[in-house]
Amino acid sequence: MKARAGIFGVSLIAVVATCSTAPVLAENNVQLLPPELLAPTTDKMTPPDKYKKPPPWTIGMVFPGVGNTWIIQMAEETKYEAAHTSEIKEFIFTEANWDPTKQVANMEDMISRKVDAIIIAPIAMPLLKKQVDAALAAGIPVINLGWSKGALPSTVEVMGGGGPFGEVGGKWLRDKLGGKGTVWAFRGVAGVQEETDRYEGFRKAIAGSDITIGAEVFGDWNYAKAKGLCENLVLSGKPVDGIWFSGAEMTRGCIDVFKEAGRPLVPMTGEGNNGFLRAWKESKLDSVAAVFTPELGPAALRATVAILQGKSLYDHYFSDPAPITNANLDKYYRPDLNDAFWVPSELPAAEIEKKFKK
DSSP: OOOOOOOSOOOOTTTHHHHTTSOSSOTTOOOSSOTTTOEEOOSOBOOTTTTOOOSOEEEEEEEOOOOSHHHHHHHHHHHHHHHTOTTEEEEEEEEOTTOHHHHHHHHHHHHHTTOSEEEEOOSSHHHHHHHHHHHHHTTOOEEESSOOTTSSOOSEEEEEOHHHHHHHHHHHHHHHTTTEEEEEEEEOSTTOHHHHHHHHHHHHHHTTSEEEEEEEEEOTTOHHHHHHHHHHHHHHTOOOSEEEESSHHHHHHHHHHHHHTTOOOOOBOEESBHHHHHHHHHHTOOOOEEOOOTTHHHHHHHHHHHHHTTOOOBSEEEEOOOOBOTTTHHHHOOTTBOTTOBSSOOSOHHHHHHHHBO
């Protein structure tokens, strides 16, 4: 943020265990993503035909904001999916510059435009309940790119990241440091639920150990801001044995700071961003990377299309792929592509080359 890059409401620590046992396909054989990337977490199904509408459709996407390459790629992949879905006549993407009140206004605008369906990635879920209720009452299905924990009565929820993302890095640091030492925590955008959930997953992973958090900063999932914060911490002389990051853009910034300062790299966590994977490989960093695929956007769009077709889906799906490690780094790293590319991606190879070739 990975803001996985990640960036909005999930907290799925309790449901991850169900992901590997629940069936992958709904009754209509709708597969939103390959099963290793996304799985249902429940047996509960949406009622068939409830929101069935004849095409062509207008679909709106109400997003929190832009500001990092994960969001840009996710949005572009979703737009690509929409452009190659014949039943969709218009796909409207809006962002709120991370302002909850602006997102409420964007949601209300979608309802007033009488779109056929809305995909929403909430900043603050309780603030949007009234608008989600209004959309559903108007016969507009709402697909939540997040997990509301019951705060929103959305039609289907599709998400990843959250608590499990934070746990990946926290568990790895705990093992790497032998359960003791001082770590720094680089968090995302303050007040965003996804940020809070990732951090809580990290804290859960180190609970009961002798690891202490020596510094905690909000880097907004942003390379430049995180680099400045890391420079300040390095200059302060604060002790550090490892660093947990809520997003890999921030990890890259800190790697550059350590290298420029001539300091040996400590274990640092990351995620599946090609720029980070490049830095990891070239600097011989000791790391692990949680996977927060930008394909979650297209998956939410596929869920939307299925609902409008009258198909029945599971009402919640979650992405929790195996992390990237030193052992499988070369499987994911693309030296021929630029730093803005995030993995894994289901874009056609020609499209990936066109958008991300170095």
